[in-house]
Amino acid sequence: MLEAIQIDGADTSLEEEALQELDDDLQGELIRPTDEGYEQARKVWNGMIDRYPALIVRCADTDDVVRAVRFARQHNLLTAVRGGGHNVAGHGTQDGALVIDLSPMREVSVDADYRTVQAQGGATLGDVDAASQERGLAVPLGVVSKTGIAGLTLVGGLGWLRNRYGLTVDSLLEAEMVTADGQVVIANKDSNADLLWGLQGGGGNFGVVTKFTYQAYPVGPDVFFMMVFYSAENDREVLRAFRDFVAQAPDRVTLLADLGMFPEGSEFPEELQGTAFTALAGLYAGLAGDGERAMAPLRGIAEPLMDISGPMEYVEVQRLFDADYPDGSRYYWKSTNLMELTDAGIDRLLEHTRKQPSQRSTVDLWPLGGAVKRVPKDATAFFGREAAYVLNPEANWADPADDQVNIQWVRDLIESMEEFSDGGRYLNFQGFQEEGDAMMEAAFGASYARLAELKRKYDPDNFFRLNQNIKPAS
Ligand SMILES: Cc1cc2nc3c(=O)[nH]c(=O)nc-3n(C[C@H](O)[C@H](O)[C@H](O)COP(=O)(O)OP(=O)(O)OC[C@H]3O[C@@H](n4cnc5c(N)ncnc54)[C@H](O)[C@@H]3O)c2cc1C
CATH class of the missing domain: 3.30.465.10 (Uridine Diphospho-n-acetylenolpyruvylglucosamine Reductase; domain 3)
Incomplete structure (x- = not known):
């Protein structure tokens, strides 16, 4: 017998015979808590999420997913779905649940x-x-x-x-x-x-x-990638110049502003470690030489602390930040959609950013423009195209003793910026979704009702509930 949790939260037990039958049917693997691979298989990227699912079905193909869903429905099991395991809120796992793990399906x-x-x-x-x-x-x-x-x-x-x-x-x-x-x-x-x-x-x-x-x-193989770090002493002028550049940038330029610190003990030059910076990063989707010219104004706003811009392979750009997010470290990220970036908004942002408790934390500003804006608002369920920027504070730290202070820093920063937001959020950066349904409704605005209808059509019992959950229309 194996203890598990049902979709309504009640405890249940699964018979060995039923488990064996599932195991025999799978092309992939059924992992139980007593199996050797369980400890590794239960882990997700965010070390804040420490859960013990009842069963992990590591699916080899679509048929395995069908088998896993049917088994979960037959036994009424609480079920989580996991792709890359990198959800910040940890939606891909849950205590006592059956996890449908697609990580072997990477073709x-x-x-x-x-x-x-x-x-x-x-x-x-x-x-x-x-x-x-x-x-x-x-x-x-x-x-x-x-x-x-x-x-x-x-x-x-x-x-x-x-x-x-x-x-x-x-x-x-x-x-x-x-x-x-x-x-x-x-x-x-x-x-x-x-x-x-x-x-x-x-x-x-x-x-x-x-x-x-x-x-x-x-695209590529080489692209021009900009990454220039300015001292926090130049914060205001850098962010204002960034905002003004964003407002008229060609579509080929996609930018990000990243406010943070060079962590002590990191690979950054020793003399910079412990120093706060504002980094401007960007990719030019076109010829590298054109990219260098297009982004030149952003590289001369002040004397940079460091400038690592240059032609780079596209795949290298895509891996550039991987090392900043080690598996199993502790993370709490949130976001809010800024409708504009005013001088007052910049001042407010800087005031809160620079109180960061962890040197590894950052605050990102993702401008939305060009092709993002040309898609009509109701053409997809994504509901945040009207925002000028997605503001995304990321608390990244290692010691569980620092959980509270880091979480609070993110919450305070978001709260302080709400007056510049329409209440929209990017739902992949949304803490542990502790605000519940009200936040979901605000985030989807006018599209929420249509999504709730669609949910009723495809999942009327809300079987898929461990996610950015939309309740079926009643
Ligand atoms: C280091 C890091 C960098 C990031 N950078 C970016 C970025 O640049 N841009 C950006 O937009 N976001 C970014 N994100 C956010 C990222 O998009 C989300 O964390 C996302 O949930 C990761 O997907 P996953 O498949 O790895 O997650 P998982 O934890 O595997 O899954 C998350 C949820 O997605 C759903 N899901 C997963 N697989 C399936 C499936 N096959 N079918 C149906 N539902 C499924 C489930 O609801 C599941 O609970 C980043 C996150 C991290 C951790």
Whole structure:
């Protein structure tokens, strides 16, 4: 017998015979708490999330996902779905739950003629980038290669190609998905178009996506990447110049401002360690020489502390920040959508940013422009295109004794900036979603009702509930 938790929170026991039958049917692996691989398999990226699921089904293919969903439904089990395991809130696991783990499903295939890329639901950004770049293509994804495409795609996808080619959801052409009753459906613009719309920002609410098909674009192999670090003494002028540049930047330029500190004991030059900075980073989607010219004004705002800009392989850019986010460290991130970046907003932001308790924490400003803005607001379920910036404080620290002070820093910063926001959030950077349904409704605004209807159609019992959850319309 194995103890587990049902979807309504009640305890249940699973018979050995039923478990054995599931195990025999799977191409992949069934991992139980007594198995040798359990300790490793239960871990997710965020060390704040320390959960003990009852069962982990490591799926080898779509049929395994169907088997796992049907088993969970038959036994009414609380069920989590895990792609790359990098959800900040830890939605990919739960105590006592059955985890449908797609991490073995990482195949990627590229059709260079049609410029499309198909990837299995457990692929990482790095998997997709590597295969796409072999054919001179790239899919607009995020900026850290170890993260999963699934959680990123289903909620939005902010990366270095967004102003040129849009969010990840804007490139999603088709999905193969296992529904809450264990059926396989295809969603594209001709078939189940309502579902495709929902998967373009509505999260893991509707089913388990086993394959994503994306539009890809010619990028690289070399691109111009800018990363210039200014002293905090120049904070105000740097952020004002950044804002003014963003307002007229060509679509080929996608930027990020990153406020932080050079951590002591890091690989940065010793004389800089412990110093606060504002870094401006950006990718030019075009010829490297054009990129260098286009971004030159941002590299001469003041005397930089360090400038590592230059032509770089696209895949290298995509891996540049990987080391900043080690597995198992402690993380609490939040976001709010800024409708504009005023001088008063900059001053407020700096006041709170510079109180950061951990030297490894950063505050990111992601401008949204170009292709992101050209997609009509209701064309996808992603609901934040009208924002000028996504503001994203990231508390990153190591010692559990520092949990509270770091979490509070993020909460205070967000609260202090709410007057510059319309209440929208990027739901992949949303703490532990402790604000619940009210925050979800605010984040989806006018699209919430349509999403709740879609949820009722595909998952009326809210079987897929461990996610950025949308309750089925009643
Ligand atoms: C280091 C780091 C860098 C990041 N950088 C960016 C960035 O540049 N841009 C950006 O937009 N976001 C970024 N994010 C946020 C990231 O997009 C989310 O954390 C996302 O949830 C990660 O997806 P995952 O598949 O790894 O997560 P998981 O923890 O595996 O899954 C998260 C949730 O997604 C859903 N899900 C996962 N797989 C499936 C599936 N196959 N079918 C249906 N639902 C599924 C489930 O609801 C699950 O609970 C970053 C996160 C980290 C940790």
